[in-house]
Amino acid sequence: MLEKLSSSLKETLRKIAMANRIDKQTVDEIVRDIQRALIQADVKISLVKEISNRIRERSLKEKLVLNPREHVIKVVYEELVRILGRGVEVPLAPQQIMMVGLHGSGKTSSCAKLARYYQKKGLKPAVICADVYRPAASDQLRQLCEKIGVSFYDGANLPAGKRVTEIVKAGVRGFEKYDVKIIDTAGRHALEKEMIDEIREIEEMMKPEQRFLVLDASIGQQASVQARAFDDAIGLTGIIITKMDGTAKGGGALSAVSETSSGVAFLGTGEKVDDFEKFESDRFISRLLGMGDIKSLIEMAEESLKPEEVDVDLLKGKFTLKDLYKQLEAVKKMGPFQKLMQMLPLGGYGIDLDDQMYQITEDKLKKFKVMMDSMTEEELTEPKIIGGSRIKRIARGSGTTTAEVNELIKYHKVMQKMMKSLASGRVKIPMMKGMSIGKMIKKMK
Numbered sequence: 001m002l003e004k005l006s007s008s009l010k011e012t013l014r015k016i017a018m019a020n021r022i023d024k025q026t027v028d029e030i031v032r033d034i035q036r037a038l039i040q041a042d043v044k045i046s047l048v049k050e051i052s053n054r055i056r057e058r059s060l061k062e063k064l065v066l067n068p069r070e071h072v073i074k075v076v077y078e079e080l081v082r083i084l085g086r087g088v089e090v091p092l093a094p095q096q097i098m099m100v101g102l103h104g105s106g107k108t109s110s111c112a113k114l115a116r117y118y119q120k121k122g123l124k125p126a127v128i129c130a131d132v133y134r135p136a137a138s139d140q141l142r143q144l145c146e147k148i149g150v151s152f153y154d155g156a157n158l159p160a161g162k163r164v165t166e167i168v169k170a171g172v173r174g175f176e177k178y179d180v181k182i183i184d185t186a187g188r189h190a191l192e193k194e195m196i197d198e199i200r201e202i203e204e205m206m207k208p209e210q211r212f213l214v215l216d217a218s219i220g221q222q223a224s225v226q227a228r229a230f231d232d233a234i235g236l237t238g239i240i241i242t243k244m245d246g247t248a249k250g251g252g253a254l255s256a257v258s259e260t261s262s263g264v265a266f267l268g269t270g271e272k273v274d275d276f277e278k279f280e281s282d283r284f285i286s287r288l289l290g291m292g293d294i295k296s297l298i299e300m301a302e303e304s305l306k307p308e309e310v311d312v313d314l315l316k317g318k319f320t321l322k323d324l325y326k327q328l329e330a331v332k333k334m335g336p337f338q339k340l341m342q343m344l345p346l347g348g349y350g351i352d353l354d355d356q357m358y359q360i361t362e363d364k365l366k367k368f369k370v371m372m373d374s375m376t377e378e379e380l381t382e383p384k385i386i387g388g389s390r391i392k393r394i395a396r397g398s399g400t401t402t403a404e405v406n407e408l409i410k411y412h413k414v415m416q417k418m419m420k421s422l423a424s425g426r427v428k429i430p431m432m433k434g435m436s437i438g439k440m441i442k443k444m445k
């Protein structure tokens, strides 16, 4: 999905991490890369310009809370989230949902996907087919529903020549005991008056809580025209963009939609019924950037920078192996170590870690923990006392080598020194648990 955009943005972030300094020239370069990536993904030029200006402004003028590289990454991330919109709330409650959209946009498939979504959340969905124009329409929907064990109604029991509104009314009445009633409607080739009249009529009669427009991602920026027209007709509550798996233009549809009064609710990412996901722009961007849960990382970094959050004991200059251990645990809790390392501005130290090196680093940390498990209480609190014979014993006990134990001791010394510098106020490093570990690792390389 949007692979090209994703890989260019990842490359840009890597450049930021590797930059020696964040100055005007670097920011200009970053902005140019982002522009190129967004234009290729079909995002509207005016939006691209806007995001460029904002990144330039914010990167250079905003007061720094994080270090300069992290600050730029944060700005880029927040601005990308902003152009995609936040996504819309989709309540997990009993409700009626009406699906509208042009011919072939993916309404019928999305009805089944949506039913599956609610089913997985523990609600009981049912689907009503209100497409009497295409003979195969009801068979298609019935088959999809049968596959996932969802009840289905198409008015087959009503007299011939029934109107769409009668079918919907009978269906909703019949499914009274169901939580979520999803109504599929017929598509047309264009925004014709009859189609609009028909969906208006259904809308006025049923007053469905949700009115979802289904859009094919490959229409790109055209998305906003359609979204506006349907919004005028029935007041949209959300948009489902389908076929995200098959186009490089997904950025166009996504960003165009965020310009309308409605936002993206779901994404269709394939033909199978489970190829469907709730849209949350921050998650989506994190994934495009290949950064795990960047939002929580940024929040954590910011929080841990607040003065009152600083661990006083650490700053007193007494930094034991146990403290180191605690920090390692914190790193673990924060999720995949590799992702964290990728977030760190390693470039400033001229370190370019490839994937394999990340892996070794994580293994190394695991080993450190095993070694610490082989130490006595005294050794853990007063690492100074660990001399040659103790090192040998610890290595034997933990199945490691003396060189590896030495490395841990050195690791601890560097960290302790950094803590002391921090306490004296000479050096300012982010107190993010884990960030400091990362910096230490870099110093050791």
Ligand SMILES: Nc1nc2c(ncn2[C@@H]2O[C@H](COP(=O)(O)OP(=O)(O)OP(=O)(O)O)[C@@H](O)[C@H]2O)c(=O)[nH]1
Pocket (backbone or CB within 6 Å): 101, 102, 103, 104, 105, 106, 107, 108, 109, 110, 131, 134, 137, 185, 186, 187, 188, 214, 242, 243, 244, 245, 246, 267, 268, 269, 270, 271, 275
């Ligand atoms: N690859 C991919 N194909 C999809 C996706 N969503 C729908 N399709 C395919 O697109 C085609 C049209 O989907 P439908 O669900 O029938 O579209 P519709 O809007 O109901 O079409 P009409 O009822 O004719 O207006 C089908 O072949 C689907 O399998 C998606 O997210 N990814």
Ligand SMILES: [Mg+2]
Pocket (backbone or CB within 6 Å): 107, 108, 109, 131, 137, 184, 185, 186, 187
């Ligand atoms: Mg259909």
